[in-house]
Amino acid sequence: MAGRTRAAAPPGDTDVWVVDLSALGTRLVALERDRHLLTEAEIARASRITGEAHRNDWIAAHVALHLVLMEHLGRPVHFGGAGAGKPRVSGWNGEFSLSHSAGLAVIAVRDQGRVGIDAEVRRPVRLSTERRHLIEIAGVAAHPEASLPADDAEVRFLTAWTRLEAIGKMRGTGIGALLETLGIVARGPGTDAVAERTRQLVTDEAQPIGILGIDVGRFDAVAALATSPPAATHELHDLATEIARLGG
Numbered sequence: 730m731a732g733r734t735r736a737a738a739p740p741g742d743t744d745v746w747v748v749d750l751s752a753l754g755t756r757l758v759a760l761e762r763d764r765h766l767l768t769e770a771e772i773a774r775a776s777r778i779t780g781e782a783h784r785n786d787w788i789a790a791h792v793a794l795h796l797v798l799m800e801h802l803g804r805p806v807h808f809g810g811a812g813a814g815k816p817r818v819s820g821w822n823g824e825f826s827l828s829h830s831a832g833l834a835v836i837a838v839r840d841q842g843r844v845g846i847d848a849e850v851r852r853p854v855r856l857s858t859e860r861r862h863l864i865e866i867a868g869v870a871a872h873p874e875a876s877l878p879a880d881d882a883e884v885r886f887l888t889a890w891t892r893l894e895a896i897g898k899m900r901g902t903g904i905g906a907l908l909e910t911l912g913i914v915a916r917g918p919g920t921d922a923v924a925e926r927t928r929q930l931v932t933d934e935a936q937p938i939g940i941l942g943i944d945v946g947r948f949d950a951v952a953a954l955a956t957s958p959p960a961a962t963h964e965l966h967d968l969a970t971e972i973a974r975l976g977g
Contacts, residue, residue: 757789845899848952870927895955
């Protein structure tokens, strides 16, 4: 792949890759053994993960990230210093975001503007009723064009959560700081204030945020993409159908 060139993407273009770690994990881990794509820092991070299954999922997700970025840039990637709390690729002004959850990974790549992505496979979440409600209020306010599922409590909460998590990753602050900003943690200011703070955040004239749902329903999962400025377009890719072309 080295030496290939890629036409510059129009402003706002975002590529989203869906990675079936259950189906591709073994292949991706073997690829790392053969090609040594991960950086020393990534290898060190993987070595600290307890449990072979969790460690292999982490390795597979990051090998997939390298394949996607190499395809996008036409060269091997090296990670430089983090900007705004986010990892960056040396020699490239674009952004990427990676999320993985129980056999599923999603990757977003953007040449211009900020990006964050989050995916959550269905799971029970232990959280107070009040905190869950406030997160769902914020999730609705962040993306009012798409209502939360009404008949599935777990998916309803996770859908709201992924919207906020994607925003936190896009901003480089993480979900904890975002929940504080919106007034969801500690003794919050109430539902109306949380909704208004969220609306103000995503409609800020200087840095508006767009939220899109990503179709990962076949994994019994939900995913959300956050972009600023809002993406003009996004293209969905399935790594399983393109891995051979990407050199995997």
